[in-house]
Amino acid sequence: MSRAPGIIFGFLAIVFLVLILWSRRDDTAVVMTEPELTEEGPVDLVAGPAVADPVPAAPDPAVTPAPAPAAPDAAAAPAAVAAAETPPPADPGPATVVAGAVEAPREVARGPGLGAPATAEEIARLNISIPPDGRNLPPGRGTSAEGALVFAQQCVACHGSRGAGGDGMVTLTGGLGTLTTERPVKTVSSFWPHATTLFDYIRRAMPLNAPQSLTDDQVYAVVAYLLSVDDIIPIGTVLDQTTLPLVEMPNRDGFVNWWPEPAAARN
Amino acid sequence: MPPPKETEFTEALGEPVAGNGLLHRRAFLRGGVLFAGAAGAVSVAGVSIAANPIGIDAPPSMLAPGRPFSPYGSPAATEAAVIRSFTLNERAPGTGSSRTPHHLLNGTITPNGLHFERHHNGVPTIDPAEHRLYIHGLVDRPLVFSMDALMRYPMESMIRFVECAGNSGAAATALNPPRNTVQGIHGLLSCSEWTGIRLAVLLDEAGIQPDANWILAEGADAAAMSRSIPLEKAMDDTLLALYQNGEAIRPEQGYPMRLLVPGFQGNLNVKWLRRIELTNGPTHTKDETSKYSELMPDGTARQFWLEHGVKSFIARPSYGVNLSGPGLYEISGLAWSGYGRITRVEVSADNGASWADAALGEPIVPKALTRFRLPWEWSGQEAVVMSRATDERGNVQPTRDVWRTDFAPGQGYMYNGIQNWAVSATGEVTNV
Numbered sequence: 001m002s003r004a005p006g007i008i009f010g011f012l013a014i015v016f017l018v019l020i021l022w023s024r025r026d027d028t029a030v031v032m033t034e035p036e037l038t039e040e041g042p043v044d045l046v047a048g049p050a051v052a053d054p055v056p057a058a059p060d061p062a063v064t065p066a067p068a069p070a071a072p073d074a075a076a077a078p079a080a081v082a083a084a085e086t087p088p089p090a091d092p093g094p095a096t097v098v099a100g101a102v103e104a105p106r107e108v109a110r111g112p113g114l115g116a117p118a119t120a121e122e123i124a125r126l127n128i129s130i131p132p133d134g135r136n137l138p139p140g141r142g143t144s145a146e147g148a149l150v151f152a153q154q155c156v157a158c159h160g161s162r163g164a165g166g167d168g169m170v171t172l173t174g175g176l177g178t179l180t181t182e183r184p185v186k187t188v189s190s191f192w193p194h195a196t197t198l199f200d201y202i203r204r205a206m207p208l209n210a211p212q213s214l215t216d217d218q219v220y221a222v223v224a225y226l227l228s229v230d231d232i233i234p235i236g237t238v239l240d241q242t243t244l245p246l247v248e249m250p251n252r253d254g255f256v257n258w259w260p261e262p263a264a265a266r267n
Numbered sequence: 268m269p270p271p272k273e274t275e276f277t278e279a280l281g282e283p284v285a286g287n288g289l290l291h292r293r294a295f296l297r298g299g300v301l302f303a304g305a306a307g308a309v310s311v312a313g314v315s316i317a318a319n320p321i322g323i324d325a326p327p328s329m330l331a332p333g334r335p336f337s338p339y340g341s342p343a344a345t346e347a348a349v350i351r352s353f354t355l356n357e358r359a360p361g362t363g364s365s366r367t368p369h370h371l372l373n374g375t376i377t378p379n380g381l382h383f384e385r386h387h388n389g390v391p392t393i394d395p396a397e398h399r400l401y402i403h404g405l406v407d408r409p410l411v412f413s414m415d416a417l418m419r420y421p422m423e424s425m426i427r428f429v430e431c432a433g434n435s436g437a438a439a440t441a442l443n444p445p446r447n448t449v450q451g452i453h454g455l456l457s458c459s460e461w462t463g464i465r466l467a468v469l470l471d472e473a474g475i476q477p478d479a480n481w482i483l484a485e486g487a488d489a490a491a492m493s494r495s496i497p498l499e500k501a502m503d504d505t506l507l508a509l510y511q512n513g514e515a516i517r518p519e520q521g522y523p524m525r526l527l528v529p530g531f532q533g534n535l536n537v538k539w540l541r542r543i544e545l546t547n548g549p550t551h552t553k554d555e556t557s558k559y560s561e562l563m564p565d566g567t568a569r570q571f572w573l574e575h576g577v578k579s580f581i582a583r584p585s586y587g588v589n590l591s592g593p594g595l596y597e598i599s600g601l602a603w604s605g606y607g608r609i610t611r612v613e614v615s616a617d618n619g620a621s622w623a624d625a626a627l628g629e630p631i632v633p634k635a636l637t638r639f640r641l642p643w644e645w646s647g648q649e650a651v652v653m654s655r656a657t658d659e660r661g662n663v664q665p666t667r668d669v670w671r672t673d674f675a676p677g678q679g680y681m682y683n684g685i686q687n688w689a690v691s692a693t694g695e696v697t698n699v
Binding site: 109110111112113114115116117118119120122123126127128129130131132157158168169179180182183184186188191192193194196197200201204205208211212254255256257258259260261 | 356358359361362387388401402408409410411412413416419420423464465469472473483485490491493497541542544546548549550552553556557560562563564565566567568570571572573574675676
């Protein structure tokens, strides 16, 4: 018996919210027809806000099975209307509602489940991503001396001597110490935080005219060459699965993660 | 207060609501503005009139049957100038971008053939029958999907903008505001109705493991474009898009499938999508370290700055879209925000001294382009016009100077500063 007031209150709250949603839907409908001047009352002639009332806060999922916050946009509008029309459940006990809200925070349809199993070998053959820990680096090795040859044959035409760019070419080297100056120069040497990214990118995308044409040894070598131009690694260093992730890039601490966006930056 | 009488409205609406001739946003309705006669009149001379036996004037188009049907329509021949603009990079023709001519368009939806392009090594040719989408990494069941399989999934449609992180960069970086059109400055922005499958449906099917918190998306193009996306976003409103404005996505937009990551940097909307890997932490690809990160004055860089800030520009008038004489004009432009809906756009015609609210085109869709309009009685004097947008989170578009204080010199990603246009006494519009 002691739950009765709670149940009644919960029921009333839901009816109330449904009514609010319903009336908001009507508001939208009015706005979408030809605007009627007289319905607005006196017009604020000195730059009154175009949208007077703030956007409604998302309904508290703990008290009502209202449509998802994203619902009242054009694409999802029918869903919102349908939800508003649905009568409240017969027994809207608080526990039931909360559980429902927690279990279904978003309304995502279920698919027919037609994905076919992908085998580990299949994945291994197509996964070319190399994160900073070096996981997924392939076997192989290379030195800057070997890489200088690759660079001279396959890269210099588009990146200039020693990767220094010029004449509209993409610059790969130089620029160290410029990031806080009036003319920051962002290059692999001065800016990139991870050597693994260099390997990943060259292996997947360079040379531009023949991507994925280099052997893994050639990629290790040309990475070693580029990193040796500004003495990030000493000449003679062998780069491989083990040594590449250990390379310390000059700007490795130069990035500030903006996801999720720092609260202080939100205005 | 009783509602004012009709006549009061009529008189009031004709009066400026902000400096230098800005009229109330509803002034075009209900005859609120008495047109300025001769000054506002547009000549109609030159219409060619043909004769017919019944002596009625008629244009030639009424005197002979028109051409028959066509399998796929194209714009009128006289609209041939409404095209994307681009400069060819001779050394690397597949890299670079082409831009949407917003100064020549109206409404909010970008025609598919005019959607901006940004490619990192050209547009691939992909046979949908051969194409596969893999989902693997921190999942219970690595899966592979064919197009046939995906076509049987429940789909939904959403109108959303896509904007390159580098859009408007020239306005941020140039020492002086660039002498360029809206297309040249803000053209890496487009808006479409996208249709496809919620990515969450497919990720759920693969079974997300508890330690997964990012995904890596990769394209099947010659750049093997790859970007990390927060799992939270991937599970929220991210779409595996298959259709754009009703038709299959075009090759330049990722045929047969791309990601739509609403409100986020364009580069995350990976085209020609072939692989999704669930990961713990981001992968730190080239395009989220070397590029699409923003250097701040202290020499550190914002990384994974993903949501586009609130932004707007006036498209009419704008550089090259000149005024033809004093009189009544409609100021019109676009506003959008990666954080949600546009709630307000203010316009100034006196260089920011006073502002008036523009009318917002309905429906106002979150993370989509919103058209704003405001009547303007141009006196024929020099004027500087600009727009300032606000979104539902309360973000207000900053001025160029304020924006620039947050970043190192020469930075231009994610620029959302206010765009000013100067109107000369002859009606010529330039960027200031």
